[in-house]
Amino acid sequence: MSIAEFFAPERVVMLKRSTKQGAVNELVRALCASVPELDRAAVTTAIWDREQLFSTRIAPMIAVPHAQLPDLEGSYIAVGKSRRGIEYDARDEQRVHLVFLLIGSEDNHLKVLSELARLLQRQGLVQRLLTAAGRREMYQLLTEPAPREAGTGESRTATVVGEYAGQLAERVEARVVMVHGESANVGLLANLRRQGRSVVLVGTEDQGDQIDESLYDHHLLVPFKGLDRSNQVEITMLMALSKGLIHKGDKVVNVFGLTGSQLDTIVLSDVARDFKLFFSMPLQGQQDGLDQQVFMRAMQIMAELAQEGREGKAVGTLIVLGDYEHVKTHCQQMVINPFQGYDESERNILDPSLTETIKEFSRIDGAFVIRGDGVIMSAGTYLRINHAVTGLTPGLGARHTAAAGITMDCEALSICLSESTRQISLFRSGERIMVV
Numbered sequence: 001m002s003i004a005e006f007f008a009p010e011r012v013v014m015l016k017r018s019t020k021q022g023a024v025n026e027l028v029r030a031l032c033a034s035v036p037e038l039d040r041a042a043v044t045t046a047i048w049d050r051e052q053l054f055s056t057r058i059a060p061m062i063a064v065p066h067a068q069l070p071d072l073e074g075s076y077i078a079v080g081k082s083r084r085g086i087e088y089d090a091r092d093e094q095r096v097h098l099v100f101l102l103i104g105s106e107d108n109h110l111k112v113l114s115e116l117a118r119l120l121q122r123q124g125l126v127q128r129l130l131t132a133a134g135r136r137e138m139y140q141l142l143t144e145p146a147p148r149e150a151g152t153g154e155s156r157t158a159t160v161v162g163e164y165a166g167q168l169a170e171r172v173e174a175r176v177v178m179v180h181g182e183s184a185n186v187g188l189l190a191n192l193r194r195q196g197r198s199v200v201l202v203g204t205e206d207q208g209d210q211i212d213e214s215l216y217d218h219h220l221l222v223p224f225k226g227l228d229r230s231n232q233v234e235i236t237m238l239m240a241l242s243k244g245l246i247h248k249g250d251k252v253v254n255v256f257g258l259t260g261s262q263l264d265t266i267v268l269s270d271v272a273r274d275f276k277l278f279f280s281m282p283l284q285g286q287q288d289g290l291d292q293q294v295f296m297r298a299m300q301i302m303a304e305l306a307q308e309g310r311e312g313k314a315v316g317t318l319i320v321l322g323d324y325e326h327v328k329t330h331c332q333q334m335v336i337n338p339f340q341g342y343d344e345s346e347r348n349i350l351d352p353s354l355t356e357t358i359k360e361f362s363r364i365d366g367a368f369v370i371r372g373d374g375v376i377m378s379a380g381t382y383l384r385i386n387h388a389v390t391g392l393t394p395g396l397g398a399r400h401t402a403a404a405g406i407t408m409d410c411e412a413l414s415i416c417l418s419e420s421t422r423q424i425s426l427f428r429s430g431e432r433i434m435v436v
Ligand SMILES: Nc1ncnc2c1ncn2[C@@H]1O[C@H](COP(=O)(O)OP(=O)(O)OP(=O)(O)O)[C@@H](O)[C@H]1O
Pocket: 316, 317, 318, 364, 365, 366, 367, 381, 382, 383, 384, 385, 395, 396, 397, 398, 399, 400, 401, 402, 417, 418, 419, 420, 421
């Protein structure tokens, strides 16, 4: 899916009104004028109904009011910029300057929302939108392919590392080579394809427009940037395993550099040896089908929480993903479930406008319980554990014990953010299978 297809030049608006209602109505007008099948009254009602549930401000200066309309085919985005800023919601004094209005079909609304959120994370884009001279420039910025980052040229070192990676893959008969996209070089990709390796291009953003698609077999997106080298490989391998791109008997060569820099590292993995525990994970489309994007979003929110904390303080929290049928038998509310009463479509972790709410609720004691398809079933939940949890690293307390314990009793995966160390741990079958 390319997010560019949902924009249109006539739906870029320089907003005149500085109230939330005025600005949103300007966008609804522009959207409905551009898409005749949209009924303005229905769009307005759907948007405001959604807005009453949670504010759709997703970042200090950005809001994404959105709604699904039954029977609508396709999704449409109108974008507005306000130079003066809009008083968007009472809880935040900072004004919103960019408003993205999204109306979507029920089928892929959340996926489009998620793509839009990813686009807005593209380095420097928001700043360039804010300083863009006019509507045409804004449209170009929103629809242009992701720029390749500095340092992606093929330096001598990168070329040599690429050559060695190719030779190593050949010598050990690695079936798969994962080339980390921001530093990928075209020569290496072409060489690996010639050798008949399965080539996976790994990136944090969609780079399909920059590198010829015929040079790789799969494109894998990892949820966050800025990892150190060992975490980069572990997360990538985990993602690739969960997507079925690599298998138990494979040898895999990873070629990468630190995010944004050139190729300088080669790591050879024997999947069966290095990822023993993974093979009991529920991520592979069985059990209750834990959606890949849901797992990635949960990891991303945890990573952001680890970095940002709340109001200057570190926070700890716990997310339990998947196998809800069994997990629910272990759940007891510590406080009233804040998601109670909301429709399932209004409490899906894939909805970026919920991110702030989820982060805010991370301060509540207890766990988030999330179904495999991303629907948040509860927060502030106490998990009753039936087994004695032994063998945890000394120093890990009740939160980590609950995170491990629930995965002994259920086929769920749990992600635990430690308040004291800010480390993110992944638990499966009672074991801590990864620490970031
Ligand atoms: N059974 C449980 N189910 C859900 N949440 C729990 C459970 N037990 C503890 N918690 C959460 O963990 C918090 C206490 O964490 P504690 O500091 O004891 O654990 P920890 O593993 O050392 O975590 P951290 O590294 O974040 O301090 C509680 O305030 C509560 O929010």
